[in-house]
Amino acid sequence: MTDPGRRAELAASLEQVRERIARACVAAGRPPGAVTLTAVTKTYPASDVLLLAGLGVTDMAENRDQEAAAKAAEVHAAGVHPRWHFVGQLQRNKVRSVIRYADVVESVDSLRLAGALAKAAVGREVPLEVLVQVSLDADPARGGVTEDDLWRVSDAVASSEGLRLGGVMAVAPLGEDPGAAFARLAVIAGRMASEHPGATTVSAGMSGDLEAAVQHGATHVRIGTSLLGMRNSLR
Numbered sequence: 001m002t003d004p005g006r007r008a009e010l011a012a013s014l015e016q017v018r019e020r021i022a023r024a025c026v027a028a029g030r031p032p033g034a035v036t037l038t039a040v041t042k043t044y045p046a047s048d049v050l051l052l053a054g055l056g057v058t059d060m061a062e063n064r065d066q067e068a069a070a071k072a073a074e075v076h077a078a079g080v081h082p083r084w085h086f087v088g089q090l091q092r093n094k095v096r097s098v099i100r101y102a103d104v105v106e107s108v109d110s111l112r113l114a115g116a117l118a119k120a121a122v123g124r125e126v127p128l129e130v131l132v133q134v135s136l137d138a139d140p141a142r143g144g145v146t147e148d149d150l151w152r153v154s155d156a157v158a159s160s161e162g163l164r165l166g167g168v169m170a171v172a173p174l175g176e177d178p179g180a181a182f183a184r185l186a187v188i189a190g191r192m193a194s195e196h197p198g199a200t201t202v203s204a205g206m207s208g209d210l211e212a213a214v215q216h217g218a219t220h221v222r223i224g225t226s227l228l229g230m231r232n233s234l235r
């Protein structure tokens, strides 16, 4: 937790990522600060979360419940309280665990999952923020709803008492220019914000394509590798 070498390493990569975001904002004619950095800390220890929080990162993301639950508990015990985003495929039997620590679930892509979250979130003091994950390539293996289902899922989330519809999330398809995909997302996000005022979050952009995402209106970028280093596994 007090490893000065790791702290310096993270400080340097964080500065680079922040510069990339700032340059992308300028290039897009968007105000600096229009984009929130979410650090994707999967596979990295709670000590890295604490260091990033100490460097001013407010939002952290995880994609597996078991790992996330333990890490969030460790971070909480250290008296540090980032905003936790869940960004992985979520099975309904994990919903009760996830909503104990998550502030935002970004990967909601079915009515059944929205229903399970709604049921588990009844009576929450602060509503759980939900982003609907949009498929930009209709490949079901990568998660996300098609545009037809998007409105059904969004309406279900918006009408659930313990949930707050925050907006949309997407991952750029493989083998396509991310700019073209994020341009489609921007159209969907615009329609979302007009049908559901307040649902203005656009979570898009990872280490390899954050510039394209910012160009097309991302409000949140999810950065793992460029901040924390290469992961051993492909997740």
Ligand SMILES: *Cc1c(COP(=O)(O)O)cnc(C)c1O
Pocket (backbone or CB within 6 Å): 040, 042, 063, 087, 088, 171, 205, 206, 207, 208, 222, 223, 224, 225, 226, 235
């Ligand atoms: C792992 C992951 C990221 C971060 O990807 P990098 O390429 O390491 O920046 C972003 N979003 C989701 C949904 C992820 O699973």
